[in-house]
Amino acid sequence: MNFKELVLTRESVRSYDSEKPIPMDLIIDILETAHFAPSAVNNQPWEILVFTSGEKLEEIKSCYKRDWINSAPVIIAVKGDKSKSWIRKTDGYNSLETDLAILMDHIILAATEKGLGTCWVENYIPEKLAEVLELKPNEEIFAITPLGYPSKGYISHQKKRKSLNEIAFVIK
Numbered sequence: 001m002n003f004k005e006l007v008l009t010r011e012s013v014r015s016y017d018s019e020k021p022i023p024m025d026l027i028i029d030i031l032e033t034a035h036f037a038p039s040a041v042n043n044q045p046w047e048i049l050v051f052t053s054g055e056k057l058e059e060i061k062s063c064y065k066r067d068w069i070n071s072a073p074v075i076i077a078v079k080g081d082k083s084k085s086w087i088r089k090t091d092g093y094n095s096l097e098t099d100l101a102i103l104m105d106h107i108i109l110a111a112t113e114k115g116l117g118t119c120w121v122e123n124y125i126p127e128k129l130a131e132v133l134e135l136k137p138n139e140e141i142f143a144i145t146p147l148g149y150p151s152k153g154y155i156s157h158q159k160k161r162k163s164l165n166e167i168a169f170v171i172k
Ligand SMILES: Cc1cc2nc3c(=O)[nH]c(=O)nc-3n(C[C@H](O)[C@H](O)[C@H](O)COP(=O)(O)O)c2cc1C
Pocket: 010, 011, 012, 013, 014, 119, 120, 121, 122, 123, 124, 159
């Protein structure tokens, strides 16, 4: 897949084959690629949490009130530490959310390239997720993703996007 094909192949998958396990080697391969994501001043203020089975996986799923999440065999969360991310001196802006979004996007694209489905999920109950993951006051999670093979018979949906001329402007 070239990059454009990869971007067009990635989509929010909301139905997984819960019976089809993902080999751990494949997960590690995806994370190995994704961990080269850039971060402000290369601080890498993150940890990647991979939930593959057990109570914690079920608890994380219960933070997001949509039945489809239960079909996912794996959930990945990227956790950040705001005391480790870059802070712009002039106005106090903290780059943590940006750093984590880039990392998550790298994970999602690397997974897509391996034929796995993902979906950005942010509409979880944040307080519950913080409790389940025992986040410390300086730690944040901005997104999680399920990871898994799309369910049997899964049909891709059409991309709906604004046209380029509505959103891109060349300023001379
Ligand atoms: C920041 C962000 C948060 C999202 N949160 C959710 C979510 O909580 N649940 C969900 O089903 N999809 C969520 N999505 C997926 C979007 O709905 C989806 O990316 C968008 O509709 C475009 O569709 P596509 O990903 O299939 O191209 C989120 C996407 C982004 C970028």
